[in-house]
Amino acid sequence: MRANYLMKLLNRVKAILLTPQAEWKVIARERDTLGDLLIKYVAILAAIPEVAHFIGQSLVAGFAPVVPNLVRAVVVYAVAFAMVYIIAGVIDLLAPRFGAEKNFPSAVKLSAYSHTPLWLAGIFLIIPGLNFLLILGLYGFYLLRVGLPMLMKVPNDKALPYAAIVTACALIPAIVLTMI
Secondary structure (H helix, E strand, C coil), X not given: CHHHHHHHHHHHHHHHHHCHHHHHHHHHHCCCCHHHHHHHHHHHHCHHHHHHHHHHHHHHCCCCCHHHHHHHHHHXXXXXXXXXXXXXXXXXXXXXXXXXXXXXXXXXHXXXXXXXXXXXXXXXXXXXXXXXXXXXXXXXXXXXXXXXXXXXXXXXXXXXXXXXXXXXXHHHHHXXXXXX
């Protein structure tokens, strides 16, 4: 059972990264609940950067005290769930402004799956000094842009500005959290 679940997760990650056009169509037809998506996808992938950061700072570099670094990891991990939800709210809220359909379940899917590259790039946090490679997470912007027409029914010509505004809205809390 676990091996099957792990294979499904890996296949989803591979498909969303390599064939997003086709995978968004599959995702659009799925009827997973918010809880299913958060537990079976977000909970696992969002842990990657936090576990890597904890190991990189506390064990590899050895310059961060373990307990405060562990507390930080848990807090940031929890914030990842909140960010998926908040960004989904932004996607849904902005939908009518771009001629799209309001659909919160689809907005959650877009938010969660568009975070995939960022969470995967988080593995580079295991080696101090490679955090600049988090820039690879910007591929999530492309995933969002491709998915918006399929999941939110936005006209293709409005998908790029819609994705840009959603991404800008997502960056604001991320920058604030980084400064804190």
